[in-house]
Amino acid sequence: MVDLESVRDRLGAFLQDQHGAPVEVADLEVLTGGYSLVTVAFTATTAEGSARYVLRTDPPSDAALTQSDRAQEAEVLAALTEAGTVPMPRLRWSDPTGAALGSPALILEFVDGPQLLSRLREVDDAEVASLALQLAETIGTVHVAGNAAAPASLARPTTWDEYIDGFIEGWRDVERAYPERNPFIRWVADWLDGHRPPPAPLTLVHGEFQTGNVMLDSSGAMQVIDWEYAHIGDPRADLGWMQNVAAFTPPDPMAVDPAGFCRRYCEVTGLDEEIVNPSTVAWFTVAAGYKSMGALLQGIAAVATGDNHLITSAYLVSAMPFIHSLWRETVHALEADAAAARSTVEAAS
Amino acid sequence: MMTQPSTARILDVVRQELAENVLPVTTDVQAQASLQMIDHILATVAVRAQHEIAWMVEEGDAIGALGDQILTAEPQATAVATALAALRAAPLTSLHYDDVAARYSLAGEVLSCAFEDVPTDAPLRAAVEAQLDQRMQHEVEIMGEFELVART
Numbered sequence: 001m002v003d004l005e006s007v008r009d010r011l012g013a014f015l016q017d018q019h020g021a022p023v024e025v026a027d028l029e030v031l032t033g034g035y036s037l038v039t040v041a042f043t044a045t046t047a048e049g050s051a052r053y054v055l056r057t058d059p060p061s062d063a064a065l066t067q068s069d070r071a072q073e074a075e076v077l078a079a080l081t082e083a084g085t086v087p088m089p090r091l092r093w094s095d096p097t098g099a100a101l102g103s104p105a106l107i108l109e110f111v112d113g114p115q116l117l118s119r120l121r122e123v124d125d126a127e128v129a130s131l132a133l134q135l136a137e138t139i140g141t142v143h144v145a146g147n148a149a150a151p152a153s154l155a156r157p158t159t160w161d162e163y164i165d166g167f168i169e170g171w172r173d174v175e176r177a178y179p180e181r182n183p184f185i186r187w188v189a190d191w192l193d194g195h196r197p198p199p200a201p202l203t204l205v206h207g208e209f210q211t212g213n214v215m216l217d218s219s220g221a222m223q224v225i226d227w228e229y230a231h232i233g234d235p236r237a238d239l240g241w242m243q244n245v246a247a248f249t250p251p252d253p254m255a256v257d258p259a260g261f262c263r264r265y266c267e268v269t270g271l272d273e274e275i276v277n278p279s280t281v282a283w284f285t286v287a288a289g290y291k292s293m294g295a296l297l298q299g300i301a302a303v304a305t306g307d308n309h310l311i312t313s314a315y316l317v318s319a320m321p322f323i324h325s326l327w328r329e330t331v332h333a334l335e336a337d338a339a340a341a342r343s344t345v346e347a348a349s
Numbered sequence: 350m351m352t353q354p355s356t357a358r359i360l361d362v363v364r365q366e367l368a369e370n371v372l373p374v375t376t377d378v379q380a381q382a383s384l385q386m387i388d389h390i391l392a393t394v395a396v397r398a399q400h401e402i403a404w405m406v407e408e409g410d411a412i413g414a415l416g417d418q419i420l421t422a423e424p425q426a427t428a429v430a431t432a433l434a435a436l437r438a439a440p441l442t443s444l445h446y447d448d449v450a451a452r453y454s455l456a457g458e459v460l461s462c463a464f465e466d467v468p469t470d471a472p473l474r475a476a477v478e479a480q481l482d483q484r485m486q487h488e489v490e491i492m493g494e495f496e497l498v499a500r501t
Contacts, residue, residue: 030379180450181457183481187464248497315386318393318495321488328485 004028006102007040011055014100015044018093022046037228041110052112053092056226057105069228070104071096075151076230077106083149086142086204088224089215111215111223119216120251132253136261138222139209139242140268143235146204156232160199163233168193170290177294179301184324191331192287197280200234200271207231208292209238210245211253229291235269236276240284241292247326248319254281282334286327293323356398360391367391385498396491404487405449406441408480409456413437415473415480416459419466422473426466432459460484 008025015023024045031039031054040055058070074094081091089109098104116135120128157163168189175185206213207229215223239254239262246252254261258278266276300317302308354362372384416433419426436455442448463477 175461180454181461183457183460183464183484186461187481190464248495250496311383311386311390314390315498318389318492319497321485321492322495324485325489328482 004030004040007055008042010101011042011044011107014095015093017100019046027052037226052110054089054108054110055101055105056108057101058098058103070094070098070106072153073228073230074106075153076227077108079151080146080149080227083145085145085149086224087138087222088227108225111225112218113216113220115212116214116216116222116253117211117249120211120253125256128251128253129256132256132261133264134222135211135214135253136264137268138214138224139206139235139238140265142206142209142224143203143238144269147202147232150204150230150232154204154230154232157202160202160234163202164196164199167237167287167290170294171287174290174294174297177301178297179304182320184320184327188286188327188331192283195283195334197236197283198275200236200275202232203235205231205233205235206238207233207241209242210249211242212245212249234284235271236281236284237288239265239276239281240286241288243281243285244289244323244326248322279334279337282330286330289323293319357395360395360398364388364391382498389493389495389498392493393491396493400487400490402444402446402449405453406444408484408487409436409441409449409453411483412456412459412480415463415476418476419463419473423467423471426462428462429459429466432462 008028012023012025015025025042026045027041027043029041031041038055038057038059040057041052042055043050043052056070074091074096077088077091078094080086080088089111091106091108093107095101095105116131120131123131157166171185171189171192175182175189206224206227208226209224213224213226215225217223243252243254246255258281262273262276262278262281265271266273269276296313296316296319299308299310299313300320303310303313303317367384367388372381375381375384413433413436416429416436419429420433423429432455436452436459439452439455441452460477460480464481467474467477
């Protein structure tokens with residue numbers, strides 16, 4: 001449980017230091033919806049007025065489901081905030097070491113609107129289709145603007161092949177690190193290696209793009225949140241990961257019209273439909289999760305060894321068979337499509 | 350020791366108590382989410398209690414037999430040979446969980462190597478795929494219905 005009194009006191013002192021004058025912190029509300037960090041909305045009032053913000057902070061180390069670097073996230077968010085070209089809530093303050101706020105933390109502007117996932121669950125099919133196209137535009141904008149906006153400190157793969165090798169080896173590393181063997185991961189790494197899509201230009205990738213990490217602001221515009229896994233990579237990784245997560249938490253906005261979604265995305269980014277289409281995105285649906293799922297499996301392994309007592313980690317043991325099934329279905333569908341395409345070509349010749 | 354009610358049945362009773370008498374009076378949203386997770390975990394543990402040892406033994410035996418077939422048909426399958434030797438060197442000495450799970454992990458390595466050593470167009474490939482599907486069928490039966498809780 002989050003000790004909101006302690007959070008309020010620390011925030012008050014921290015913001016007073018930043019502002020140089022008294023700041024009253026009130027209306028604290030723990031936001032649920034994510035599994036990795038503690039997220040608290042609050043109102044800060046100064047002599048000039050009140051504003052609502054969101055605190056993103058690491059949980060205590062013995063309660064951390066996954067590990068990510070708040071200092072790097074702060075650097076990314078500061079660069080994106082300064083550029084102003086990527087649709088996201090502005091970073092206002094950060095405490096990357098946790099010296100003031102008790103653990104590494106970021107403070108961002110509050111988006112006064114619903115999560116896209118919640119919205120998708122409330123609306124009719126026509127509205128889902130409309131929101132899906134808006135989502136394609138939003139993530140397309142991130143990928144177009146992100147390359148220039150990303151901080152120079154983000155590691156940039158030398159080549160696309162090197163980056164993709166990292167995905168495949170990443171999965172193999174995840175499997176090796178787990179305390180028992182997992183033939184699904186070894187099979188899928190082998191399959192990914194033998195069925196690489198055509199390359200795409202590398203750019204800023206959100207790294208955990210999903211409808212739960214998109215907010216609709218009061219104007220209806222989409223704002224992308226939770227940038228802890230941002231990196232330079234293949235933009236299709238975001239589209240694939242979105243479909244992966246949507247299998248766990250439906251609906252999948254891209255599933256309404258996968259080709260239409262990709263077309264709109266290509267219009268925004270200028271990428272060719274040979275590069276971004278439902279089949280190439282599906283490859284990333286399988287490939288994209290090695291960092292997130294790797295972190296998840298680390299937590300589950302820690303439950304096995306007694307180093308972690310989190311109910312969420314124990315619960316997410318079931319995420320693995322779910323994802324194994326998703327991989328099998330996706331790969332079988334892609335292979336059936338490829339076989340059908342080969343038959344068509346052979347028949348024509 | 351008493352075997353009736355079974356572990357699975359006792360877990361069903363615990364789930365029912367949590368759902369009918371604990372969850373309705375729990376107002377904290379984080380605690381509600383925890384209870385939903387606990388309910389799912391208990392459901393999976395109930396299936397594991399019923400079948401887990403048998404499934405691990407059966408799958409391990411089947412993978413060992415498949416490994417033998419692969420070595421006969423695919424002499425270049427050196428990784429399978431190494432993994433199978435490790436499996437054979439660890440015969441099942443008891444049905445205690447840790448012993449069975451350790452052997453199951455060795456069998457998992459044999460199956461993993463089979464995917465890397467047996468070409469996709471080889472006659473035995475279908476049997477390798479079927480063994481993975483068998484494993485998935487058991488996993489899915491344990492998992493049951495699954496949709497992430499507390500995500501909105």
